[in-house]
Amino acid sequence: MEIVPLDGNVGAEVRGVDLTEPLGDAELGTLRQAFSDHLLLVVRGQDLAGADHDRFIRYLGPLETFDNGAQVQFMTNKKVENAAEAGSARLLFHNDGAYREHPRAGTSLYALEVSPTSPPTSFANGVRAYESLPADLQEEVGKLTAFHMLDLEDPYGESNRQRITELRPGRTVEEVRHAVHPAVITLPHSGRKALFVSEFYTSHLVEYGESSGEGESLLQTLFAALYADDNTHSHHYTDGDLVVWDNLAVQHARSGAVDTNPRHLRRLVLRSVDW
Template sequence: MRVSRMSAPLGAYVDGVELQSVSHAEVEALKALFLDHHVLVFRGQSLTPEDQMAFAEHWGQLMPFPYGALPNYPNIVPLKNRGKAKDVNQHWHSDMTYSPTPPKLTMLYALEAPELGGETAFANQILAYEALSPGMQALAGRLVARHSAKDLARLYGQNPDEASEALHPVVRTHEESGSKALYVCAAFTRNFVDWHRNDSKALLDFLFEHSVRPEFQARHRWQAGDLVMWDNRCLLHYAVHDHGDDPRLLHRLQVEGVVPQ
């Protein structure tokens, strides 16, 4: 197994591992690397949906996504380029924070990738938290925020009144590494508990902008055969749609997480 860092703020490339036949020792090493780097990239893989699911299950139970799974695989969602107007992931978010137990990690496997563009951007929220002043860290550490899937439901053409909502701490402590990370996102976070929408807005806007400063970010450029997994507990991500109608097809799955604390 050869490991090389992807960028200064986050990520590692792991080469020399075949994901459909990982050993127990390799899985243990990968778990440690995942906690250290938050994004792992495996290139040149050749995976069926069963292979991808079996690899993901080393991290926990798979979690269905409420919108658009593959017919025979309720845990796998195909992300297919249907044009920029229909791409629902062009916003900074951590996956499903509108759920009481959002997925700890998401895994994408590329079957087809554009020649250029269609990258996935990540932002490290441990660094974002650490870069706040002690006063702002203390204030954020006392706040709880409401997250909602209303806007997402609208994008999927579903009834927003039935969309899920959840309350989560604005600073979350990673249950495995103990690191503190900022846990708000422009896509789903609506207001702080006990604060009106308007009162919340100024501070949320500041946190949204701060959380994605360039020095916290890195991007993955896709090739067919890439498997990328990321830690939703300490990262935001954004699907950059700058590849027009060039084909891009990824198989997505997610692994269940705990109640954020």
């Protein structure tokens, strides 16, 4: 097994491994260290059954059960059972489930059938973004909390920033999914710190208030650190590619709209990163 860092200062490619076979102890140790160090792993050219995908992701922790009781979803433009409600428009950078009390710990996608015209998934490194901030700004942001939200009934919500001040007429905060989390979180498995605000789900910084220009200016400073070109990586899928990332440390985006050509990916979520 070989671990090769990707460009953009986030992620690594895992080479020389066949995921249709169980990993040995030495390979497991290498895999887990790579995930802890690089936060995003890419394995190319795998011909996997569902059980193979499940086994590999369980090396990193237990699988999450979705609201419908299933443990697998599909990010897809096909009509299949357990298709995720992710629409077809561009998706802004986000951490999955930040609007929940307990955000997702990790996410994996496996490309079953993806056309060359399919938009890539882009990734941003929240750990490196935090570490790039001046010490005084790290200290300031470390004392703040952020309000995250998602209005599932907003027809344009999938490609626009979610903000309390921009709720549609008649909608209230109580009617949308929302949660408050620290703006800087500590990763449970490594102790590293990461920015936990996003251009999709973060409405505002609580201590500044929902309409504060100063608070919004600070958020834009954090977004600039997160989404800088040298802090992001885009993965263009081919069939058989598997990606898995730490959802608390790494944000992701769908960097374009999905057309009518196939884009069919199998999705698993980690309830925790635990080994």
